[in-house]
């Protein structure tokens with residue numbers, strides 16, 4: 001595993017997983033997971049489909065028991081932490097009590113929370129004040145997500161857990177959602193969210209956890225994850241005829257795409273490369289006698305880094 005966050009925090013963890021395993025039959029959905037979340041952190045949980053993200057969140061929320069290992073939330077059991085109102089959660093699925101209105105549901109969530117916020121504020125923050133009288137079963141997908149968000153922020157919880165929170169939200173809902181989450185984090189709350197939108201993780205999270213087959217594959221800031229993926233992007237254009245095979249033989253390539261550009265009279269190629277040693281690749285490129293134009297060398301984006309890290313792990317295991 002790539003472990004990159006080294007700063008020791010004196011405070012006790014908000015969430016502590018110690019060697020936690022959860023199996024479904026032969027599938028180890030969570031496999032010996034150990035991690036700690038600290039107060040005020042905004043943490044993104046990434047992983048390919050089936051990596052164990054939802055299962056890990058279910059264990060954290062006490063919705064399923066672990067087969068082995070311990071899960072502690074604020075130093076107590078998940079159940080105690082939830083009953084004490086310390087955790088607000090927004091899960092992927094889960095019915096919303098069809099026959100009630102949005103307003104009634106939010107009022108109920110506020111009534112059940114030991115430290116509720118005013119119902120009006122909760123509705124406004126989630127952008128659902130205008131649909132407070134609508135029945136929950138008449139909502140669009142994005143509106144249902146907003147209601148789930150309202151339920152997760154009905155009271156003054158210290159930890160907010162979100163499973164793919166912005167799925168189905170339109171662009172403005174998504175922006176409003178993350179602006180609110182930033183406020184929550186600035187007020188000292190810990191926010192943990194699972195997502196497939198890597199640009200959200202990059203923009204929002206100050207720590208990224210990459211899960212793969214129930215194990216923690218990487219743990220660090222988005223910048224650290226990108227750097228640890230160990231590859232860089234090289235992009236350039238070439239004019240005229242190109243020996244594509246020689247380009248493909250450049251050293252340290254992990255991927256290469258060559259596409260046509262230019263015009264019929266002056267054809268050319270746009271070349272995009274991922275390399276584990278960009279300096280050596282570029283050096284060899286000049287050795288081919290080509291004249292690369294618009295040459296750019298850059299680090300990987302979080303999405304490319306994520307793909308590189310998980311693909312490398314798949315290759316190791318197969």
Ligand SMILES: Nc1ncnc2c1ncn2[C@@H]1O[C@H](COP(=O)(O)OP(=O)(O)OP(=O)(O)O)[C@@H](O)[C@H]1O
Pocket residue numbers: 024027028029047048049050051052053054055056
């Ligand atoms: N109730 C269940 N019964 C049997 N297997 C399950 C159950 N829930 C999850 N699994 C399996 O456990 C593994 C982890 O699933 P999980 O839903 O935690 O992954 P995930 O990372 O949240 O995936 P996704 O990104 O697709 O939502 C998968 O192989 C899944 O098929």
